[in-house]
Amino acid sequence: MTQNQKVLIGATVPILRQSGEVLTDYFYERMFRHHPELKSMFNMGNQANGRQKSALANAVLAYAENIDNPAVLIDVLKGIGSKHTSLNIQPEQYKIVGTHLIASIREVIGEPATDEILEAWTTAFYQLADIMIKIEKELYADNLIKEGGWNGWRDFVIKKIDQESAEIKSFYLYPKDGKAIADFHPGQFISIQIFIRELNLLQPRQYSLSNSYNAEYYRISVKKESGMHSNPAGTVSNALHAKSEGDIVSISAPSGLFHLEKDSKSPLVLISGGVGLTPMVSMLEANMKSLQHKKTVWIHGCRNESVHAFKNHIEHLKQNTQWLETYTFYDSAKNLQNLPADTFIGRVNLEKCLHAVQLQDARFYICGPEIFIKVQYESLINLNVNAENIFYEEFGPQLINLN
Template sequence: MNQYQKELIKATIPILRSNGEDLTSYFYTRMFTHHPELKNIFNMGNQANGKQKSALANAVLAYAENIEDPSVLINVLKGIGTKHRSLNIQQEQYKIVGTQLIASIGEVVGEAATPEILEAWTIAYNQLAQIMIDLEKELYKENAAKPGSWNGWRNFIIKKITDESSEIKSFYLYPEDGQPITDFQSGQYISVHVFVPELGFMQPRQYSLSSAFNPEYYRISVKKEMGVASNPAGLVSNTLHSKSEGDIISISAPAGLFHLEKDSENPLVLISGGVGLTPMLSMLETNVNSIQNKKTVWVHGCRNESVHAFKDQIASLKEEVKWLETFTFYDSLESTNNQSDQIIEGRVDLTKCKEAILLEDAKFYICGPEIFIKKQYQSLIDLNVNQKNIFYEEFGPQVINLN
């Protein structure tokens, strides 16, 4: 790409800022019309709630803004590539997306999309696609080299289902072929691929692994998402909650950049909202099984006691060990008698436990809804925590970038 073409790309930035979501909404409609088979790969729930078009619009804008040096986006691209590996995205699918994206730019922008601009964007897209293809090729290669690992989808039997709260169930997944399964880092996720009867096609979703590694099975803990306002009910979570022990589902090998640092001896502060506690459970169990038993502060918030998953397990562990301290925030308490130093009424407020969490050299991990992550991240910054020690996992498409 020459400098003149880069200038053409930069000239489209104002359009992307003001009409980026219109463009990406049109693009997805166009692509699924021409290639309906891709509905088996893309999260149609995020299509319905608008998160996917927002994420793509932000990504296209960021690429245009950094067209002089796309390498500054490498950490974001690694996260996308890791998710693509878990979804078994292939090179030919980049060609489809490119064709549909360039056509969409021409049709949405109209006369302003001159042949020169479309040519520049074609070159720019192909450059980005090649970066992603090369990155993912290495991820597939690294994953295939791990003992017990696999690329693509592999069938697992749901051998056990347990109720963890009024809306969260745990699923214990054993390999159908009886062969070994690969290890993972605490905090990582798997992709699940199931047929959704209401849609008539397959759908993928990512779910954090909710236990320390066990060589016999993987465990995920899934909240049954109910529809509210413009946000439709969780198609895959409801499908999973209708499953029975003995049913078979397909999953990918573990993936994800949000995880405990290997061999780190830093204290841990685990901050979660709702079902965001799932990767934290994996981290906590891993700490239980380690020699280090790092000082850990568990901060969790949810609506009330009935939806609080794993509360008994956490309470029992706290009684058994000296290195764990817990703080639970309920939006509402059933009785004021339940309030204590560790059970607090209201949304998670880190200032109410700051003496406990401000540990020297601590690593802070946050997981939950977008608004929860932003609030807790800012609270930590306000408490003078170094942002390099703050890590977060956003469920769904990446739409926030705080570090």
């Protein structure tokens, strides 16, 4: 890009701040109108609730604000790349996105979008596309290097289903072809693809792996989102909960940047809200199998005991190890008199387990709803935890940027 083009991109930042979501909403409608086949690659629930357009608007704005040095966004771009490879996004699809994004800028912004500005944005987009294609090429190559690795979609059989709570089921997925499956880092996710009859579409969703690696199967633990018709985001979870043992689903290879550091010996503090405990269970089981058995603090919040998944599993680990300390927070409970000493009523409050949280050189992992992550992150910062030691995973499109 020329310096003049960078200046032109920078000049559009105020417009993006004011009208970014209008632009991205129009972009998606335009692209799907011309390429309806792409709907099977997007979470149409997040299209309906607006989260996808917000995430894209934030990403476009961030790119424009950092056009002089897009390298500062590399970690964000790698995270996007891991999602893209899990959905089998290919280089040629960037041309489709670019065509409709530039056309949308022209049609939404109107007269201020001069030919010069459109040319600058075209150059900027394809510069970004080249970065993303390179990142994804490396990720695809890494998948194939692994024993049992693959790209694209692969059929797995649901051989076992466990009811973990009133809302969450665990699905044990075995490769239909009987061949090896890829290793993964505790905390990573897979994408799953299911045909939704109501939409007449294949729909993908990402779900964290909820077990440590073994050579036989993957496990995901999925919350059934209520109100399927009023909440489109629950469409796939409802369809998955309706599956039976023996049914076949297609999944992608494990992916994601939110995971334990491979050789770190630091203590772990795992903070989760609701179904956000799923990657934490994977981390906990991996630590149990390791030789290190790092000191681990488990902090979990949910509405009540009936929706508390893996409760007995975590309690069993606690009773049979010396390295695990647990704290549970319920919004409400029926029997307040018999609550264990490590169980509290109310939202997760790190002030109630200060001595456990203030571990020297600990690594902190947070997963849950958007507001939960923000509250716990700010609590850790207020407790003088170094931001570099805090890691978080937001389910769905990335809307949070805290580090």
